[in-house]
Amino acid sequence: MRSFSSPMALSTALLLATGLTSILEAGPATRRERSFRPVVPIKQTVRGGMDQMRSQTVRLTIPPPPLPNSLDESSSNPPSALPGASKSEVGAAGPVLPPEPMTSAPTDIVPAAGEPKDDGTIGGTATRPELSVEAVKEKKSGPTLTQLREEAHALAGKKLSYVFGADDPDTGGLDCSSTVQFLLNRIGIEDVPRTSYDQYYWLKRKNLLDDVYGKTASSKLLKKLSPGDLIFWGGTWKSGHRVSHVMLYMGYDPANDKHYVFGARSKSTTGLTGAGVDIFELDTERGRLVAHGKVPGLIYE
DSSP states (O other), X not given: OOOOSSHHHHHHHHHHHHHHHHHHXXXXXXXXXXXXXXXXXXXXXXXXXXXXOOOOOOOOOOOOOOOOSOOOTTOSSOOOOSTTOOGGGTOSSOOOOOOOOOSSOOOOOOXXXXXXXXXXXXXXXXXOOOOOTTTSOOOOOSOBHHHHHHHHHHHHTTOOEEOXXXXXXXXXXXXXXXXXXXXXXXXXXXOOOSSHHHHHHHHHHTTOEEEOOSTTHHHHHHHHOOTTOEEEEEOSSOOSSSOOEEEEEEEEETTTTEEEEEEEOBTTBOOTTSOSEEEEEOOTTSSEEEEEEOOTTOBOO
């Protein structure tokens, strides 16, 4: 047996023996449960007001007030009439009610002749509102296509010759552009240029020109032509300009399947009447077609 030399050693040994005994009596060690901090919810401010409001429409039907079935004149409390109305105006059918409001002022409507009136009779002459003169579209005034054709036939009947550079029919002849200028001046169209290339640019400046040059010039021309149009050619002589010849389109004859033009062509060519200033058959393959256009100021009927 071990002996202890000091009181301190003895007390330490007793403490160790006591702790060992308590551990043996307690048995195997148990796991200590962990404690967690409780979850605290995050505060969130929810915006109220119009975002959280719900609208609800409530419809109410309010019945009208009851009306009396009849008015007893002997009643002690008869319904009151309009201010100033006499007793005879009340009548047996009920009080005099104000007229319904009108949306517009009443107008006196006079029935036309042959229309029945409110009293069953037939109305006599009536004055109905007529359209004003300003409302009626005025007919355009000015030189017309009919006048242009008449003057062209009259000029062709003078048996004029083609004379290059001439511009007066009294001299016995005209050239192509002077024929067009003289004809248009005759029906009242002014400011017509003298030469064919100036007449071409005259229409071009007024946006009345349609260029049809190229391989398909002939087909384009025949699809778009209208009687009264001016037709322009190029290369008929060395003029130094794109356009060198001009004539007036007269129209298409379905009986002969031919198109006709009016003007002056050349000394060696005559028209239907045998003159140099005449009506000719249109030959789209002769010369180089350049363009066609409307005559400024002409009324195409």
